[in-house]
Amino acid sequence: MKKKWILSSIIVIALIYGLYAYHRPNYVELSFNSMIFSMDSDFEQSTIVSMKGDHYRSLLGNGMFLGELSVDEDLKYNVKLTKGRKSYEDIITTWDSNKNTIIIGYVEVSHELDKVWIQLDDINERYSLSEGHVAGPASASIEEKQISSKIVDGIK
Numbered sequence: 001m002k003k004k005w006i007l008s009s010i011i012v013i014a015l016i017y018g019l020y021a022y023h024r025p026n027y028v029e030l031s032f033n034s035m036i037f038s039m040d041s042d043f044e045q046s047t048i049v050s051m052k053g054d055h056y057r058s059l060l061g062n063g064m065f066l067g068e069l070s071v072d073e074d075l076k077y078n079v080k081l082t083k084g085r086k087s088y089e090d091i092i093t094t095w096d097s098n099k100n101t102i103i104i105g106y107v108e109v110s111h112e113l114d115k116v117w118i119q120l121d122d123i124n125e126r127y128s129l130s131e132g133h134v135a136g137p138a139s140a141s142i143e144e145k146q147i148s149s150k151i152v153d154g155i156k
Contacts, residue, residue: 025054028065032116034136038129045127047072049116049136051109053079063088069107071134075122081109088113092120 029052036045053067063083069092070076081088092105105120118134 025056025066028053028055028067028113030113032136033138034071034116034134035138036123036127036129036132036134038127039131039133041129043127043129043132047134049118049134051079051113051116055113058083065109065113069118071118071120071123072126075120077105079107081107083111087111 030050032049034047034049036047037043048070050070050073051065051067053065056064056066058064065079065081065088067079068076069079077092079090079092081090086108088109088111090107091103092107093101094104096102104122105118107119108117109115114137116134116136119132120134123134124130124132
């Protein structure tokens with residue numbers, strides 16, 4: 001009887017530790033060689049997209065990435081990417097002088113955290129684009145369009 005109680009205790013402790021380890025946030029620091037491109041012109045520019053922060057997994061709910069997104073090394077945004085059906089996603093916002101929320105971009109990252117697609121007003125302004133996007137990892141326009149479609153369609 002005492003052996004069953006000890007064995008049951010060990011199993012319960014192992015399950016609790018396993019759940020704790022699974023839900024504990026993991027620090028992630030990623031960097032993607034990416035391309036800035038435009039749908040309405042032949043514009044292409046290489047850049048680096050970096051992400052650093054905590055990746056939270058969830059057994060029952062949606063996972064989350066909470067951290068900083070950096071584009072072109074000087075455009076930095078705090079993001080809270082929530083796990084959707086096809087990707088992690090967030091709307092990037094800021095506030096105007098009247099404390100009104102303004103949407104300045106959108107970001108999607110694959111569930112595996114290995115592909116990124118970003119639309120930012122700051123990129124459009126910097127490179128005089130009307131429909132500029134950033135996709136990575138990519139080194140040519142063909143790759144960036146493939147990455148965009150993979151993230152949008154939820155394909156690995």
